[in-house]
Amino acid sequence: MTASRPAPDFVGYPEVRRGVRALLAARADVRERRVPACPEWTVADLLGHLAAIAGRVVERHGGTPPARTDARTVPELLDHWDTVGEDLDRRLAAAGGRSGEVMVMDAYTHELDLRAALGVPPPAEHAAWAPSFEVLVRGFSGSVAGRGLPALRLRTPAGSEWTAGAGRPVATVTAPAHDLYRALAGRRSLAQLAALEWSAAPGPWLDAFSWGPFAPPAWPGV
Structure with a gap:
């Protein structure tokens, strides 16, 4: 059996954001928790990275991401990432193909990093x-x-x-x-x-x- 590529890569990106939000929704106190897979980062650093990468891809697709955020709490960081991500979802869907594949891989990999840091098993299935x-x-x-x-x-x-x-x-x-x-x-x-x-x-x-x-x-x- 050989694996196939059934859907454009960007389809998994909203699912990553939903997964990370669900993971952190009841854990607002983990902002400073270290992420062992990224030992120099806290949870807040990781969320900031995800939003920053999304902003760069928005720019690459002709958009203007929101100004640098002063978000500090986990809910604020998630909201900022969603603001950038929802714009990006539309742009990647319009571009079609596999324009966001590396970004989706990076985001999904970091969702797994967060799960490992919090002792939560990986999802049984995931679009990304x-x-x-x-x-x-x-x-x-x-x-x-x-x-x-x-x-x-x-x-x-x-x-x-x-x-x-x-x-x-x-x-x-x-x-x-x-x-x-x-x-x-x-x-x-x-x-x-x-x-x-x-x-x-x-x-x-x-x-x-x-x-x-x-x-x-x-x-x-x-």
Whole structure:
């Protein structure tokens, strides 16, 4: 079975915002909570990042995002992100295609970061998962090919498969979908990566998990 891309990437963005709001609605006191997956950030910093990225994409699509906010509380930060995000939703829908795919991947990855920080499991289903995972696979695939490594098959226990790199895969790494996602997004340490189910020694491919903005943390990832 090979994964497909059933819908434009921007479709998942409102769902990320709703998910983050639902996650934080009853946790207004977590503003200063550290986010282990982004150790230099608090929850407030992460929300500010999400709104800032949305503002940049609005500008790229010809819009003018709201002036820099002085929002301080979690509800205010969420409201500001929604203000920018609702404008962005319209612009991405009008642009069609996959114009917002990297932004959606970033936002969904950070929703998972927040869930991990708060001890909340990942959602069983999410509209942003498939397009975001495809972005990660493409980036990792470029890293595998760019390092001259043979292709690697990524597989879930349910039978979904992706190929990273060029040519026929010579090995397979199998893990639950969430763990594969976190591995490709720099949220698993080298030891955690090596502990996944590999059909061959994982050593040749471990360096390839450092690509773009991502790299395995020195500590156990979440």
